[in-house]
Amino acid sequence: MNGEKLPHFVERDADLGGRTTLALPGRAAFYAEIKSVEQLAQLAGKSALRRFVLGAGSNLVLTGDFDGLVLHMAIGGRELIGEDDDAWYVRGGAGEDWHAFVEWTLAKGCWPGLENLALIPGTVGAAPIQNIGAYGLELADRFQSLEACDMLTGRTVRLDRDACRFAYRDSVFKQQGWHLDARLVITRVTFRLPKAWQPLASYADLAAELDQRQLGRPNARQIADAVIAVRRRKLPDPASVPNAGSFFHNPLVEANVGERLAAAHPDLPSYLQADGRVKLAAGWLIERCGWKGRTLGQAGMYEKQALVLVNRGGATGAEVLALARAVQDAVRERFGVALTPEPVFL
Numbered sequence: 001m002n003g004e005k006l007p008h009f010v011e012r013d014a015d016l017g018g019r020t021t022l023a024l025p026g027r028a029a030f031y032a033e034i035k036s037v038e039q040l041a042q043l044a045g046k047s048a049l050r051r052f053v054l055g056a057g058s059n060l061v062l063t064g065d066f067d068g069l070v071l072h073m074a075i076g077g078r079e080l081i082g083e084d085d086d087a088w089y090v091r092g093g094a095g096e097d098w099h100a101f102v103e104w105t106l107a108k109g110c111w112p113g114l115e116n117l118a119l120i121p122g123t124v125g126a127a128p129i130q131n132i133g134a135y136g137l138e139l140a141d142r143f144q145s146l147e148a149c150d151m152l153t154g155r156t157v158r159l160d161r162d163a164c165r166f167a168y169r170d171s172v173f174k175q176q177g178w179h180l181d182a183r184l185v186i187t188r189v190t191f192r193l194p195k196a197w198q199p200l201a202s203y204a205d206l207a208a209e210l211d212q213r214q215l216g217r218p219n220a221r222q223i224a225d226a227v228i229a230v231r232r233r234k235l236p237d238p239a240s241v242p243n244a245g246s247f248f249h250n251p252l253v254e255a256n257v258g259e260r261l262a263a264a265h266p267d268l269p270s271y272l273q274a275d276g277r278v279k280l281a282a283g284w285l286i287e288r289c290g291w292k293g294r295t296l297g298q299a300g301m302y303e304k305q306a307l308v309l310v311n312r313g314g315a316t317g318a319e320v321l322a323l324a325r326a327v328q329d330a331v332r333e334r335f336g337v338a339l340t341p342e343p344v345f346l
Contacts (some may be wrong), residue, residue: 005020006030007039007042007043007253009032009039010030010043011030011032012030013027013028013032014070016031016062016066016070017062018061018069019057019072019327020057021056021060021121021242021243022060022061022062022238022243022244022309022311022343023242023311024063024316024317024320025060025062026062027065027067028065028066028069028070029049029051029065029066030068030069030070030225031069031070031072032069032070032071033075034071034072034073034095035075036075037149040071040151040154040185041149041154042139043069043071043151043206044149044152044153045152049067049069049150050067050069050181050346051068051069051070051071051182052066052069052070053070053071053073053182053185053186054126054281055072055073055094055095055123055126056098056122056126058245059122059126059244059245059308059342060244060343060344060346061317061320061321061346062259062346063317063318063321064317066346068178071182071185071315072310073095073125073185073186074261075095075187076093076096077092077096077188078096078101079091080111081190083132083186083195085198085341087195088148088192088193088195089190089191089193089196090105090190091188091189092124092188093124093187093188094125094187094188094189095113095124096123096124096125097123097124098117098120098121098123098124098126098127098132099118099119099120099121100113100298101124102117102118103118103224105191105193106220106221109219109220109221111192112220113142113191113193113194113195114142114191115178115224115227116135116136116137116200116223116227117132117133117134117225118224118228119227119228119231119232120134121245125187126185127139128146128173128189129174129186130169130174130342131166131167131170131171133169133195133300135200135203136200136202137200137207138166138168139166140161140164142191142193143162143164143192144160144161144190144191145158145161145189146159147157147186147187147188147189147237148185148186148187149184149185149187150184151184151185152181152183153177156245159172159240167250169342173186197220197222199217199218199219201223204269205234206223206226206227206230209230213226229284233304234304234305234308234338235302235305236308242311242315243310243311243341244309244342245342246282246307246342247307247309247343248282248286248324248328248339248340248343249336249339249341250279250280250282251279251285251339251341252273252277252278252279252280253277253278254276255278256279257270257336257337258280259278261280261337263310265288268280268281268284269281269286280337282307283305283306283307285304285335285337285339286306286327286330286331286339288299288334288335289327289331289334292306295312296322296326297316297319297323298312298313298319299311299312299315299322300312300323301323301327309323309324317345321345324341327339
């Protein structure tokens, strides 16, 4: 925006640390809270500055100041837009809080299907980028379509499930780097919630919680409550312990690697995938390497869940990077497995 007249809603030199759950220091040269598609259209094609889309800041590591334009999505709205014999179709604005959106779908038992994804931090618009998932369900399983603003032309484009190219914690937005240069900015997301609903309750932690509650045939509300209880026990509240949630992906390894590790470590949690690969529990690997509860500088791995990286007070992006690399090195050295961070590094 050098030499360009800024729209009135664009701020200069904005603090970002207070807008992220890991609470690392960092500032943006330009910042705009986006409450409408029209605001995006005003900014489209008008600047050579880098752009970054910010949702709830729950999956972001600030490694310093950002010399571009941060678009903080605040487009709201949630509605039932239709139904057919097989499903209900619900839509949410990109700035809607994800958990609140899930709770809304479950209110009075209306539209089940997203309950396994309860309490995942973030926004509706960020969910497809990461293809969020938990307890046997991925967003892709309930996704119908999304709308996005093309920041080169200002036009609205629509992407269906195939166009999003979903994979494990992945989508076309990450594959083509769209989440980093904000070529397409998601504005609304539509979900398909099947009427022939079946509970997904096979994951060990969730099954144990339901069993403790003596719920042999749980409904969607009961599954959501169990998921919330499990997540609250394992994950710290960012308001009291700044964190970015699960910091590493659960690694996917080839079948022969999974078999070798299972033989050497019978208690290693592993899950066979449809493509023959095996998903391993990253938290287990990190804990066995002795990093659970350990600190490097002011960054540490949470004492109740080794997969969560926390800011113990005044941590910097450099300290987070150093800790992440130390954990990756330890797991690679002991198990021969590479860990990939989940958050975006800005």
